[in-house]
Amino acid sequence: MMKTGFGHLSDLYRDELLNNVIPFWEKHSCDMELGGYFTCLDRDGKVYDTDKFVWLQGRQVWMFATLYNNVKKRGRWLDIAESGAKFLSRYGHDTDGNWYFSLTREGKPLIAPYNIFSDCFAAMAFGQMAKATGSKDYADLAINTFNNIILKSDNPKGIYNKNIAGTRPLKGFSLPMILCNLSLEIEHLLDKDVVNKTVERCIYEVTEVFYDKGSGLIMENVKPDGSFSDTFEGRLLNPGHGIEAMWFIMDLAARKNDKSLAEKAVKITLDILDKGWDREFGGIYYFLDISGKPLQQLEWDQKLWWVHIETLISLAKGYYFTGTQDCLTWFDKVHDYTWSHFPDRQYGEWFGYLNRRGEVLLPLKGGKWKGCFHIPRGLYQVWKTFEKL
């Protein structure tokens, strides 16, 4: 990077976003007949399954509405976002406003609303749609969903929780982490006090409760009092997850003009990366056990698209906000690994799942978990960050 300059890099990320990744989804993912998106796309973009996963429907609405709101007022982008938003608002939730996990192509509910992140991505989607269209219906859907998430946040899985109450209470990192991002995403729709309260609580949870001072790392699960649980769940590290949260924190630090919070987020980013980097084959591990014990996750050593692009965002922002040189050194290294392994120059878009050696494990461009989200959001974030430098 330092060889090529920020301007060149900014162009690279912008061009990849606008000339490769977004056109791939525009071309292959739109269900012109029934609305919403196909996300199970083969290497060449062919639809290999038609199920509609609410996470990915919401994320793609969000992505196209965000491009429309922040990059260019292209009617085509708004049409694509609107197609998914209509599909979701019609079929995506039950009568209590809980969002299903998945739907058939036609919109029939397939998997029950056991997963609160379906709600989170729906709220993000309708927040951007409200911004893009001025629609009060979309705004209400975002607000009601947000309020429902807060209501459910003490027991996110509800009746689908298989843990016996009381035996081993643990709290998970995912929800406070995503609320950091979500509360800013829909800030324009919320009461100022609610936003500030949520933001402060999330910052505290992420940087104090789930942050393990001894190791400098972010734990995925801790005891209710924030202490370490020496169990499979308690020992679990998800480096990409912790690093992704750090750019949410940096954005919140900027909003608060809190330099020391930004510096803490940078330090955590670098510490996680140092722990999570595979010194033999390169790339960042998917999961680790903080004590080095065997994991339950058989996919622990795989290299995933979202882990790498989220890391690039945190490193770019980390340098932008704090000027820390180590951010640039690591950016170079992760950038080289990422760009030489994930993009598919033959058929477009990026591979998602590589094995430990960096070989393609699954040739898909989209599936149950990979959709039009992390890669384009990351390209956008890095583009915009370097543009400012």
Place this chain on the structure above:
Amino acid sequence: MMKTGFGHLSDLYRDELLNNVIPFWEKHSCDMELGGYFTCLDRDGKVYDTDKFVWLQGRQVWMFATLYNNVKKRGRWLDIAESGAKFLSRYGHDTDGNWYFSLTREGKPLIAPYNIFSDCFAAMAFGQMAKATGSKDYADLAINTFNNIILKSDNPKGIYNKNIAGTRPLKGFSLPMILCNLSLEIEHLLDKDVVNKTVERCIYEVTEVFYDKGSGLIMENVKPDGSFSDTFEGRLLNPGHGIEAMWFIMDLAARKNDKSLAEKAVKITLDILDKGWDREFGGIYYFLDISGKPLQQLEWDQKLWWVHIETLISLAKGYYFTGTQDCLTWFDKVHDYTWSHFPDRQYGEWFGYLNRRGEVLLPLKGGKWKGCFHIPRGLYQVWKTFEKL
């Protein structure tokens, strides 16, 4: 094998069972203080986690009771089996007789009884314990658990089922498959008519409903009428699972003196193996998609202990019951792969999880899913099968 003869092979499997694998579990897994077993054992046998998974507790009771019943009346084996049986009967189930998925070391319930295979392995365990001790309590526990499994068999996950009823009804292969085995395991405790009815229904389900005539393979999930479902679940193949079921079928065929059923099971074994064998790196894949589409299972290309040892049982029995030469040819190939990759000559027992290339992915000897079961049961079965030849 043909080089070395059946007698030599029989000795090899027996010695590995009695001099390596069983002593490893005798030495490292017994919780002398609180009863039951540690199954999370590191490469050298060290306990790295103390949670007690009901599948593995039940399976280890079953294994030691089976050795006691069928190999030698060693008091130590019965003591070990009894320690687990007491722990399980005291802590393993709720007041309705549903078996929890996991417990803390002390026996407090951790994960709710969402998984009917916990019940299946408990029933197997107490069936062997009833045989070993003549205890009516153990017999009743086995019978009541069996009856409860039959009651739950139409909706095995009960309230933990996340599928929305009616949208996409599918039935799974696991339960009919395991009932083939379980009904013979506890035959001595059941009414003769119940056994015969269950056995006939299971044979029909496995060899007609889940058997796909077009491909010759066993599907993991089918529509209620037995037809193919072109969905992630419907396309799924689990080669080890299908092959394991085939030696259950061969045992049932022998019981019924049904030669053509045995031959069908041999043909299915060989067809699955031909499909499931990794021609590049050797070994049998964990999961495949029948249409060659991308899978949801990130661990699809890994080589697992149980898949390989179960295949050796089906091939040995296939040759024994039908004399099919291809069974021997494949046995040689799978035997060579298995014995050169799984046994750990340094610390004893066998590795469980290899990556596609056959390199150790997790160094554990036991964990949440690997316990004292497939390897010793397989060594026992192959030993006894070759002994008869």
